[in-house]
Amino acid sequence: MNGYPISIGIAGMSDLTLFARGGKTIFIEIKTPSGRLSEGQKRFSQTVTELGFEYIIIRNRKEAEELCLQLKKLNNS
Numbered sequence: 001m002n003g004y005p006i007s008i009g010i011a012g013m014s015d016l017t018l019f020a021r022g023g024k025t026i027f028i029e030i031k032t033p034s035g036r037l038s039e040g041q042k043r044f045s046q047t048v049t050e051l052g053f054e055y056i057i058i059r060n061r062k063e064a065e066e067l068c069l070q071l072k073k074l075n076n077s
Contacts, residue, residue, distance in 0.1 A: 012040025014048075014055065020074055026054045028067070033059050 014027035027048050029041060045055045058064050
């Protein structure tokens with residue numbers, strides 16, 4: 001049987017979607033320090049932020065750790 005790629009979601013959708021306590025949803029895009037958003041990613045980011053959701057670009061380990069600390073505080077609230 002030959003394999004075929006399966007596309008799930010919409011063009012530009014974030015790499016990760018986090019559902020946190022209190023109904024908070026955060027869309028997370030993982031990029032290298034010099035990585036740029038594609039046009040689809042820019043549209044997705046604009047759409048979700050206009051809807052009131054949080055969209056974060058993480059470019060390094062420190063930013064990921066900061067997000068984890070934020071979420072831990074939210075969890076303890």
